Amino acid sequence: MPHCSVIGAGLAGCEAALWLAGRGVQVTLYEQKPLRFSPAHKSAGFAELVCSNSLKAERPDSASGLLKLEMRALGSRLLPCAESARVAAGGALAVDRDRFSAAVTAQVEAEPNITVVRREVTAIDESAPLLVASGPLTEGALAGAIAALAGGQELSFYDAVAPIVTAESLDYGRIFAASRYGRGEADYLNCPFNKEEYEAFHAALIAAERAPQHAADAGLTVYEGCMPIEVMAARGADTIRFGPLRPVGLRDPRTGHRPWANVQLRAENAGRTLYNLVGFQTNLKWGEQKRVFSMIPGLEHAEFVRYGVMHRNTFLNAPAVLTPELCLKDHPNVFFAGQITGFEGYMESAASGLLAARALWARLTGQAYAPPPENTMCGALLAYITTPNKDFQPMGANMGILPRPAAVQAIRDKRERYLALSQAARAAMADWAQLLN
Ligand SMILES: Cc1cc2nc3c(=O)[nH]c(=O)nc-3n(C[C@H](O)[C@H](O)[C@H](O)COP(=O)(O)OP(=O)(O)OC[C@H]3O[C@@H](n4cnc5c(N)ncnc54)[C@H](O)[C@@H]3O)c2cc1C
Numbered sequence: 001m002p003h004c005s006v007i008g009a010g011l012a013g014c015e016a017a018l019w020l021a022g023r024g025v026q027v028t029l030y031e032q033k034p035l036r037f038s039p040a041h042k043s044a045g046f047a048e049l050v051c052s053n054s055l056k057a058e059r060p061d062s063a064s065g066l067l068k069l070e071m072r073a074l075g076s077r078l079l080p081c082a083e084s085a086r087v088a089a090g091g092a093l094a095v096d097r098d099r100f101s102a103a104v105t106a107q108v109e110a111e112p113n114i115t116v117v118r119r120e121v122t123a124i125d126e127s128a129p130l131l132v133a134s135g136p137l138t139e140g141a142l143a144g145a146i147a148a149l150a151g152g153q154e155l156s157f158y159d160a161v162a163p164i165v166t167a168e169s170l171d172y173g174r175i176f177a178a179s180r181y182g183r184g185e186a187d188y189l190n191c192p193f194n195k196e197e198y199e200a201f202h203a204a205l206i207a208a209e210r211a212p213q214h215a216a217d218a219g220l221t222v223y224e225g226c227m228p229i230e231v232m233a234a235r236g237a238d239t240i241r242f243g244p245l246r247p248v249g250l251r252d253p254r255t256g257h258r259p260w261a262n263v264q265l266r267a268e269n270a271g272r273t274l275y276n277l278v279g280f281q282t283n284l285k286w287g288e289q290k291r292v293f294s295m296i297p298g299l300e301h302a303e304f305v306r307y308g309v310m311h312r313n314t315f316l317n318a319p320a321v322l323t324p325e326l327c328l329k330d331h332p333n334v335f336f337a338g339q340i341t342g343f344e345g346y347m348e349s350a351a352s353g354l355l356a357a358r359a360l361w362a363r364l365t366g367q368a369y370a371p372p373p374e375n376t377m378c379g380a381l382l383a384y385i386t387t388p389n390k391d392f393q394p395m396g397a398n399m400g401i402l403p404r405p406a407a408v409q410a411i412r413d414k415r416e417r418y419l420a421l422s423q424a425a426r427a428a429m430a431d432w433a434q435l436l437n
Pocket of ligand 1: 007008009010011012013030031032033037038040041047048049050051052053119120121122133134135136137138139142311312313337338339340344345346347349350
């Protein structure tokens with residue numbers, strides 16, 4: 001009977017271990033709790049939700065809902081656990097985190113093909129295929145071992161991320177494409193402020209509510225280049241106007257003048273369906289980000305697919321080091337799953353556990369493996385993290401990363417458009433899931 005090790009009994013590790021065990025693989029699952037806790041983990045149970053208790057939307061026309069439907073097609077064992085621990089949350093799947101963790105722990109412990117070993121793993125034995133799912137707070141000897149395998153510099157520790165919006169939600173009546181001084185292509189989208197708009201925005205920004213700093217981040221050093229926009233704004237009325245919001249080298253085609261201040265949006269993906277707010281790394285609460293950043297001209301109805309965050313987040317430079325099988329290019333026995341790969345979010349982490357488990361299973365049983373089609377949410381996320389990107393940052397499920405056939409793009413109603421994308425993705429995922437059977 002094939003055997004493999006899984007390091008970390010978090011969301012990705014449990015999902016992968018249960019899936020592999022269900023196919024007859026003997027799994028040794030290593031978990032450091034309760035001998036050692038990261039600053040964010042508090043309980044001895046598996047699949048601990050360290051922050052929010054929401055697993056996000058369930059509607060099939062939403063990115064998170066689509067992801068869950070695909071996970072079901074792939075045989076997720078965590079979703080039924082989540083349902084058993086559900087708490088009321090409108091259209092979202094939110095859980096009682098203790099009951100959810102208890103349900104997952106019980107499933108893992110009841111699985112005869114899984115042996116749980118409670119100890120901290122400090123080295124990686126690549127003599128046989130194994131799965132690393134130690135999460136974004138991986139530290140110490142294991143972090144060192146991963147960094148060494150991934151080429152030393154290829155393990156990132158980012159602490160500041162700017163929000164991302166969808167291209168289709170922007171108001172192009174206000175926004176104009178241009179690079180400063182007309183250099184090169186018109187690579188940026190520009191959101192021009194007049195004086196009154198800027199003053200109102202600045203006042204809202206410095207008064208907005210900030211997220212409490214997580215214990216995991218105690219002692220976090222913020223580099224000057226990564227300073228939160230609200231901290232910079234608080235230094236003076238014009239500080240950001242001479243910093244990330246400087247209008248120099250730009251002319252607003254609507255007025256013919258240089259704007260008073262200007263926010264630039266930079267393409268986040270090759271298809272230019274997503275844009276990040278340049279220089280807007282922030283620690284504001286998510287609701288406050290939506291409220292205040294929607295005051296930026298042209299972003300009044302912006303759809304935020306990712307909010308800015310500031311916390312320690314250890315992840316691989318996946319485009320440089322990972323294959324679509326989720327193993328290291330130079331160490332093919334070492335597979336990865338979870339947030340450490342750049343799949344961002346609870347359900348995304350679990351979904352990547354399912355993908356890595358399938359690839360690992362194919363390797364163990366000598367079968368051919370092809371990644372899921374790119375028009376599925378899982379396939380699009382996988383393509384995102386393995387496509388060359390010099391400013392790679394983790395990415396969660398969102399409709400902006402799905403390829404758009406012309407027929408879908410022509411659908412005017414956004415909900416209908418998303419439903420069409422979702423239907424195509426589910427059909428493609430059903431076929432892909434069937435391949436294994
Ligand atoms: C502070 C913080 C807050 C977050 N909040 C949210 C949120 O609200 N919503 C959301 O969707 N996402 C959130 N995320 C992102 C992400 O979804 C979670 O981190 C998620 O838990 C990642 O799942 P994972 O399986 O990759 O890692 P984890 O769930 O962290 O699991 C990793 C497991 O590996 C174990 N482990 C680590 N090192 C070793 C070792 N050396 N030996 C043995 N075991 C080890 C850990 O104890 C842990 O049980 C947050 C991330 C952080 C850091």
